[in-house]
Amino acid sequence: MKIILKLLIILCFSGIANAQLPKSNLFLADITLNGNAVSVGSFKNITNREGYNNQPSFSPDGKYLLYTSGKTIDTLIQTDIVRFDLLTNTEKVLSKDPKNEYSPQVTPDGKNYSVVYGPDQIIQSFSLEDGSFTEFVIGDLALIGYYCWYDSTTLFTFYFSENLAPSLALWYKGIRLPDRIITTPIGRSLHKMPHKDGVSYIEKLNNEEWYVAGISDPWTTNNLVRLKKLPIQSEDIAWAPDGTLFTTHQSKILKWKEGVDEDWVPVADLINTSKQLTRIAISPDGKKIVVVGN
Numbered sequence: 001m002k003i004i005l006k007l008l009i010i011l012c013f014s015g016i017a018n019a020q021l022p023k024s025n026l027f028l029a030d031i032t033l034n035g036n037a038v039s040v041g042s043f044k045n046i047t048n049r050e051g052y053n054n055q056p057s058f059s060p061d062g063k064y065l066l067y068t069s070g071k072t073i074d075t076l077i078q079t080d081i082v083r084f085d086l087l088t089n090t091e092k093v094l095s096k097d098p099k100n101e102y103s104p105q106v107t108p109d110g111k112n113y114s115v116v117y118g119p120d121q122i123i124q125s126f127s128l129e130d131g132s133f134t135e136f137v138i139g140d141l142a143l144i145g146y147y148c149w150y151d152s153t154t155l156f157t158f159y160f161s162e163n164l165a166p167s168l169a170l171w172y173k174g175i176r177l178p179d180r181i182i183t184t185p186i187g188r189s190l191h192k193m194p195h196k197d198g199v200s201y202i203e204k205l206n207n208e209e210w211y212v213a214g215i216s217d218p219w220t221t222n223n224l225v226r227l228k229k230l231p232i233q234s235e236d237i238a239w240a241p242d243g244t245l246f247t248t249h250q251s252k253i254l255k256w257k258e259g260v261d262e263d264w265v266p267v268a269d270l271i272n273t274s275k276q277l278t279r280i281a282i283s284p285d286g287k288k289i290v291v292v293g294n
Helices: 002-012
Strands: 025-034 037-040 052-058 064-073 076-085 090-093 101-106 112-117 122-127 133-138 144-149 154-160 166-172 175-183 199-204 210-215 224-229 237-239 245-249 252-256 265-269 277-282 288-293
Touching: 025 052, 025 064, 037 265, 052 101, 052 277, 052 288, 064 101, 076 101, 101 144, 112 133, 112 144, 122 144, 133 154, 199 224, 199 237, 237 277, 245 277, 252 277
Parallel strands: none
Antiparallel strands: 025 037, 025 288, 052 064, 064 076, 076 090, 101 112, 112 122, 122 133, 144 154, 154 166, 166 175, 199 210, 210 224, 237 245, 245 252, 252 265, 277 288
């Protein structure tokens, strides 16, 4: 039974099941952080097409976005990685691989981008210049759903552990450390926190109680801290450089800053554009915001 369930998980990340990927587009706007105040400009649909346009992440220099784009081929979905230039508003398809790729992020060296790759859900990296293969980051049927880089050799991952629960796991450039399944179950949003040393993740107690939680030291297990309860069914977050936390809920973008806001504060509403926002990202300089609308 466990083998069958693992195969089903693999299929969910392969072309066989990808026909169920939701239609989605990316909406980009300027954002201004002025002390405790936040103002958001008008949103522009930068993809504006049918299909799957999702999983955005900014480059460290804030000059471009990487995202996953899916297109239908016969009855299957083929996903590729696209780079959107924020200065010229032009885009380039980086990947030219027949296997599906998800969750693009610029690697810590700034020269490559990493993705969850193929039906085995491993992590590979490719050149930002021409999309050519550069490295197996985590291989061998890894069953990784999502991830974030902690440093140049260490990653935190949303990992399907032996009991098939989505778990927070620590990997060291290709090897899951034997006793480093940190906690379970978790959600899909993993981020290195820009304002303090550590990584945030989504702790799921049940179907309604979800928290943004943090771990400040990857090498110990007794330092997991709940930071803020999320609105019901919201699990996508982003950090601004000053430590302001953002999430999406229905058509709204909400913010919360520790020591300033008692609860989530609405800063934008895209009700005329999208009734359901999901993923969200903030540029490293805190000047751009992008959300996914279904």
